[in-house]
Amino acid sequence: MAAIHLPRTIRIGGGVLDELPEVLAAAGLSRPLIVTDAWMQSSGLLARVEALLGGAGIAARAFTGVVPDPTVTSIDAGCAVLAEGEHDCVIGLGGGSPIDSAKMIAVRRDRTIPELKAPHQEDSPGLPIIAIPTTAGTGSEATRFTVITDAETDEKMLCAGLAYLPLIALVDYELTLSKPPRLTADTGIDSLVHAVEAYVSKRANPFADSMALSAMRLIWPNLPRACADPQDRSARAALMLGALQAGIAFSNSSVALVHGMSRPIGAHFHVSHGLSNAMLMPAITQWSAPAALPRYAQCARAMGLADDSEADQSAVGALVEALHRINADLAVPSPRAYGIERERWEALIPLMAQQALGSGSPANNPRLAEAGEIEALYRQVWH
Ligand SMILES: NC(=O)c1ccc[n+]([C@@H]2O[C@H](COP(=O)([O-])OP(=O)(O)OC[C@H]3O[C@@H](n4cnc5c(N)ncnc54)[C@H](O)[C@@H]3O)[C@@H](O)[C@H]2O)c1
Ligand SMILES: [Fe+2]
Incomplete structure (x- = not known):
């Protein structure tokens, strides 16, 4: 016996990033918060995504404060940005760190992250998560996990549950061509x-x-x-x-x-x-x-x-x-x-x-x- 859980939509191939406005519309979503890191901003990828969305009449806001191996503090900052806007979904743009951050920002609500760490299972959905990976590594775009570090105790907290499974994944290998x-x-x-x-x-x-x-x-x-x-x-x-x-x-x-x-x-x-x-x-x-x-x-x-x-x-x-x-x-x-x-x-x-x-x-x-x-x-x- 096995119970299998997958994103509802996975689009795979060179250039599928351009389909972001279309997949959002198909899911009835129109007010995303983009969660990403400084490199995605400086490389121009964030601007490309914002322009794509803008072309479809979607004014997205962005949180660019993701750190590698995301910490509780960086998640707090992202949750504050989410709360300042009116959002109906969260887009994780980048490697595992931005995607894991997007997951936690979408799901946490008023809980602390230690409350959510394994063996706790969080199955009740938060905001829909859209994952756009750029590293060909973690697979976080299709997993029911997120990993957040408690910088005070240096513990990497594994958080598990269906709440963290993205609704949509856009898997575009062209975004990995820039990896050194x-x-x-x-x-x-x-x-x-x-x-x-x-x-x-x-x-x-x-x-x-x-x-x-x-x-x-x-x-x-x-x-x-x-x-x-x-x-x-x-x-x-x-x-x-x-x-x-x-x-x-x-x-x-x-x-x-x-x-x-x-x-x-x-x-x-x-x-x-x-x-x-x-x-x-x-x-x-x-x-x-x-x-x-x-x-x-x-x-x-x-x-x-x-x-x-x-x-x-x-x-x-x-x-x-x-x-x-x-x-x-x-x-x-x-x-x-x-x-x-x-x-x-x-x-x-x-x-x-x-x-x-x-x-x-x-x-x-x-x-x-x-x-x-x-x-x-x-x-x-x-x-
Ligand atoms: N949720 C899961 O299921 C799962 C599974 C495995 C690992 N993880 C977690 O994922 C995190 C690691 O993610 P990662 O390995 O993808 O790295 P990362 O997201 O931390 O990125 C590492 C660095 O690479 C840069 N980068 C990302 N894409 C790039 C590109 N296309 N070109 C150039 N630079 C790029 C980033 O800006 C960053 O500086 C860890 O916190 C790990 O614990 C999560
Ligand atoms: Fe891993």
Whole structure:
């Protein structure tokens, strides 16, 4: 049995951004607040969206104060801007940070974010959410999650529920052509981890499996191509579709231990989300694989690392080796090479392990980790 939840409308392809006025009209929406960040403003993308809407007689207001890994303070500021206007929907324009911010601004009302964090489930709808992703990474345009950081405790709070599922997603790969190689690598690995974790999760189901395997087939060969040539349009299109499918996969299955352990690294050491996933992925895959060998072997086959005749054990060996190799190729640093102080890393390990477990994600991992094992894994990935 599986219950599947998706946006009502997903438009996919180069140029679908131009269809924004049409999809808003079809949904009976006409007073959007655009939630975005400073880069979207300085790059001219916000102005392009405002002009599109203006051409259709829609005067949108914008909140441009989104910060990477959005914080409670930045959400408060966005909620204040929402309250100053008369809005019937919220548009998240940008990477996962603007989309996650748009979700929380649309849904929060008079609650505090700690009240909304997992295991709380928020299913009662807020304002309709329209997601326009620009990073081919988080898949947030199609997920029922948002992640907000409490800057005082450095906790990345995972908030879950149908309220956060966008009504409409416009998935236009042309918006990702401007991503530099580092951002391409980090967001691409994030989407790959979504697909693999959704597929090996204890909550896997046939629908999510099909999305996850398709995502792995799209992401694995195209990630090095887009990093080598940011203007490679077919690679960009494949990565954008793969990130969407991976988001659909984990939203209808789950993420697991990598994401559980990655969020505390991001929160305490301000490592980008994709990069902290990448730091963990090879070691956690190796540690988890014995508990779900056939599943990890299927991942290797979907990624073209093993053929159907190859035994599971050797397919998984190829997978772990390839994950180490892609980290080297994409210049993913270890926490040590990233410049994190050893003493601080060591001192925070018990808290990070507790926060990882608290998010609930490790409970979906095929191999269950106790706090002591998570601590040992944090120590192992240090260099
Ligand atoms: N809601 C979910 O289901 C979900 C899933 C995974 C991650 N997340 C969250 O998403 C956030 C990370 O999102 P992200 O990785 O997309 O990055 P991001 O939104 O934080 O953006 C990172 C940087 O890239 C810039 N940028 C975005 N698009 C660009 C483009 N096309 N060209 C050039 N620069 C561009 C941004 O302005 C920003 O400076 C984290 O907070 C993470 O926890 C959410
Ligand atoms: Fe992620």
